[in-house]
Amino acid sequence: MDKLGLNEIRKKFIDFYTEKGHYPAKSASLIPRNDKSLLIINSGMAPLKAYFAGTETPPSKRMTTCQKCIRTGDIDNVGKTSRHGTFFEMLGNFSFGDYFKKESLSWGWEFITKELNMPKDKLWATIYEDDDEAFEIWKTLGMPEERIVRLGKEDNFWEIGLGPCGPCSEIYYDRGPEYGCDDENCKPGCECDRYIEFWNHVFTQYSKEVDGSYSNLAHPNIDTGMGLERIACIMQGVDSIFDIDTIKHTVDAVCKLANIKYEDGNPSEDMSVRIITDHLRSVTFMISDGILPSNEGRGYVLRRLIRRAYRHGKLLGIDGKFLSTLATSVIEVSKDAYPELLEKREYIKKILGIEEDKFNKTLDSGLNILNEYIKDIKKSNDNMLKGEYAFKLYDTYGFPVEMTEEILSDKAISVDIEGFNKCMTNQKNLARNNRKSTEDEAWKESADYSNLDKTIFTGYEETTTEAKLIFSGDYSSNVRLLIYDKTPFYATSGGQVNDTGLIIRGDRKLKVTDVIKENGIIIHLINSEDYNEAKAISIGSRSKLIVDKNRRHKIARGHSATHILHKALKNVLGDHVVQAGSFVDDEYFRFDFNHYEAMTEDQIDEVQKIVNEKIDEFLPITTNEMEIEEARKLGATAIFGEKYGKIVRVVKMGDFSIEFCGGTHLNNTGMIGAFKIVSEAGIASGIRRIEAVVGTKVWEKLELKEDLIYELSNALKVKENDLLHRINQLVIQNKDYEKEIREFKKSELSTSIDEIISSAKNIGDNIKYMTYEFKDIEVEQLRNLCDDIKSKIESSIIALSTINDGKIVFILSVADNLVSQGYNAGKMLKESAKIAGGGGGGKPNLAQAGAKDRSKIKDVFSKIEELIGGQ
Known part of the structure; x- marks a missing residue:
């Protein structure tokens, strides 16, 4: 049997099934997509549920993945044993109504015996007790009958409630009698450690009905799962996941930083090393997928893991922040399979560092308070911490209640979880009631406008409109809202900010500071300074509504530029680029898009060049309303996640770009003036963000840089052309000085x-x-x-x-x-x-x-x- 590294095993698996006609999909994000039943992805099959259910069409009837997963059900055992972990990778091959048992087991056998060279005499199979078909397939493959074990429904039948289900077959590896028990009939299914299950093949061929019966599925499916860390343990001949090459890399990094040796006769130190190592893997991947520390949901899971790892670092005597440094050890060994880790390296380290700083500020104080609680409990001969005290540690000092439980368990003290939950509920109810009372005050008159007709928007054709006031009310104690039958004011939507301007009634001039839209009704918010003037305007009177044209044009410049940028990104990076969000105001704009890695300087330069070329071409910008299907036939690009009606507005930039859009635009691209990318960075797993400026803002950026160059030239007493040469001289001198200082x-x-x-x-x-x-x-x-x-x-x-x-x-x-x-x-x-x-x-x-x-x-x-x- 070959001693293969974890990364090598992963590659062999994906390559093998790709050659068998499987589509090699990248690991899905740890954040479930359109699945509220899961907090975090916990299995290889979880991201593919919609394909198995038939609600979505898979990219291929055959797929293979290596899915990153997190399970926190056994978190209290992580560290205490060398087997438990929260993060793992699951290898899998899947068939959606294509091949079935014979191919699944045959290819599985081929992979482990030929690709991995596992000794056949060490392999066993378990099957569902009534699955004669699987039994015959295993016999045909050469598995001796005595090594095919029939087990009951609890072990070898997969079902969750009603719907698709079926038998399964698990493959085991015999580690040898030295790991076994004294039972001469010991075999898979025994509770001892001799036989280790590493690959489960699930045959989804039935549907469980309401009456408890099973019907045959018209198109049976295959779902297999093999724990990558577990098969790596077998291939590398080690007993623990913490001895696998990639995970040991992080173990060694932790030990080096703590100046200790792993498994050197100190069980408590070993436990802390395992906790830090495992949790560090989880949090690194979670942050790279866009999960951020918080007090709820998956963010709470992340915060709990970070703080548990941080506390155990302190127990090892590690001073200051260290998780943000050690994250590199995880990234180093996983970056090839998961390039987002390398792409997000600095972001991951930054988030970890921020969270470490937050917890470090309160850790010592919280531990001191907890120690006082422990003294009081012992004095009173009690063995439980009150729920209100556990809540104070959570609310004031940031201690996850699970961490409080863990610390106290060593003192044989439990926590009143029921009391803690009661305090948590009371706090949420208080916050909810306060928010509700504030909302009630803010909208005390606004409920009446729900029966109004939708506002006619005239802003595409004009920036000044005479309109009739149909509703007036308080938005808050000092802000008035006015609703007219029509308006040229654009309300914030689709990433574009609202217009501002004036409402003129006779000699009264009211400043419109914000414009919002609800169910087709456009609401104008009036500056607090003009509150009384706005309140005095009577319903039915007519006013002149005037948009600030200069500001509107600045916003339109940015919005039109986003369309050209979107198409330019597709041209340079590939058609996979899809807009994931935007924000456009009169100062700058940001544009979010799907892409798997950071853009290079050459790519940024090429995108800038294309956008500015299209500006110089003075392409006509046209808009048309049409049925959505007609727009799609024209190739119009829709924004991911946006909802569209039957009739859509389509904006064209010459023959270069065509998109669905409800925003305001210029007449031609030349009016944008100029375009400059200010920054490009990742904001979530697979999501990049460009920030850019247009028009005179480009000139302002240039002015700032020229001022900086002028100041540097003066400070260094050289001409601008000699500035770089002088700086290089100073760098060399500085290195020489540093060397002299060291000596x-x-x-x-x-x-x-x-x-x-x-x-x-x-x-x-x-x-x-x-x-x-x-x-x-x-x-x-x-x-x-x-x-x-x-x-x-x-x-x-x-x-x-x-x-x-x-x-x-x-x-x-x-x-x-x-x-x-x-x-x-x-x-x-x-x-x-x-x-x-x-x-x-x-x-x-x-x-x-x-x-x-x-x-x-x-x-x-x-x-x-x-x-x-x-x-």
Whole structure:
């Protein structure tokens, strides 16, 4: 059997089934699409439900995927065992009414015996007890009858409620008798660890009816699932997922940062390493798919995982933020299969860093409060934390209640979850009632306009309209809303912001600050300064409605530019580009679109060139209303997620672009003037965002850059043409200076050795205790200095500190012969650093800690001396 890496197994599987005519679909997002029954994708089949149900047409009747999945049902066991995890990948091949059992099992057997070279004598199969067809197929493939095990409905029949269901066949690997029990009849289905199931083939051939009977499906389906991590364990000959090559990469990164060894005789440290490693994989993938930390739904799952991992990092003595750094270890080994990880690397690190900062600010305070609760519980001989206290930790200090439960479980204390949930419900009800009362006040008169006719919009043809007031009311305590029978004012919709302007009634001029649309009724909101004037206008009177034409044209410039940009992106990146959202105002616009990777500089330049060329061509911009099917035949592009009626408005930019659109536009593309992309970035998994400016805003951007160049030239006292050369000179000089500083510090450290040794204190019969305070010295240099001193002075204990960027770092080093006598650097420094408001730890021979209070450095040194003397 070949010892294959996890990434290699994944590739072999996808390539194998692609050759068998399967469409190789990319992993779906962890966020379910059109499926409210799931919070997060938890199986390979979950994203394909609509295909199995027949409500959507699959891209092919044969598909294969490697689906990223998250399950949090066993989260409390993650870390406690080496088997449980929250994130995993599921390999699968699927048939939607195409092939069935024979092909599924035959190809499965071919893959594991020929592609993976798994020994046939180690393989077993289980089938549903009545599935003679599967039994005969396995026999034909060469599986001995004694290794085909019939199991009951609970083990080998898949069904969830009513509807499609069917038997399944699972493939097992025999790990050998050393993993088994003493039962001579031990085989798959036994509770021991000898046989490990790694691939399940589900044959969806029946439909369960209301009366409990089963009918045959006209088109049976195949759904298989093989855990990638599990098959990797088998192929690599390891017992735990944490020993697989890709996951071990993160384990090693955690251990290196914590300065510990995994499985080195410390079970609590091992548990923390496993928790950090597993949760880090989950949160990295979740953030890359657009999930953000929050207090509800999948965002709460993400926050809970981040905070649980962060707390266990602190238990290992890791100082400061570390998850944002360690995320790179996950990205490094998975980026080829999931390029969005590399594309979103900085975004992932940023989100993790922000969340770590938030939790770090309250972690110590929350733990102190919890410790006080624990003392009170013990004093009262109780074993339960009140629900209101658990809610305070959640609401004030950001402790997920599950984390509170986990911390208290070590103290044999439970949490009153019912009381906690009651507090949570009360808070939500209070918030809901407050919001409702505010809404009631804001809309106290507005309910009456629901029976009005839809407003006639004249803004496509004109910017000034005389209209009749048909409704007037309060939008809020100081903002008035006015509704007219017709209006030229465009209401915010389709990504385009509203018009502003004036309503003139006689000598009264009212400023329109916002325009909104509800069920076809256009509502004008009047500036608070003009509230009384607006209230005085009587129903039925006529007014002149005037749109700010200059602002309208600026907005139209941006909106027309988005259409050209959309088509240019398709030309440069591919037809897969689809608009996913936009925002257009008179200052700038942003345009969101589907794309799987960051645009290169060349691609950005090419898109800018195309858009500006189309501006220079002065293409006519025309609009027409037509039936939606006619528009589709013309090739008009619809916006994903937008709802359209039977009649749609179609906007054309010459022969270059044609789209559905209800916004306002220019007469020709030349009126846009100019176009410049300001930024391009990812905002969610597979979604990119371009921010751009048009017209005079391009000139303003150019002015700012010219001012910057002028200021830099003056500061560096060179002409603009020589600016780059001068900057390169300074960079080289700076590197030389940095090198000189490093050499100087190295020399300074060397001269410090004698001073440190000469200041040594004698403690007891043979211990030399030395201390020294540094500034701006790297931690690694301090470690090397300790090693140099220990090589010269036997039985030495060295305590050093340095202040870097305002942060204090302590290093404590203990000679090996003193470690054997029981002196422990990790324990001594962990206790001593508390004096300076810090914490840390490490190994018996070397420890590190961070702290906050500079005035307590000598006190920390004294505490270490006291601990040495006490021992």
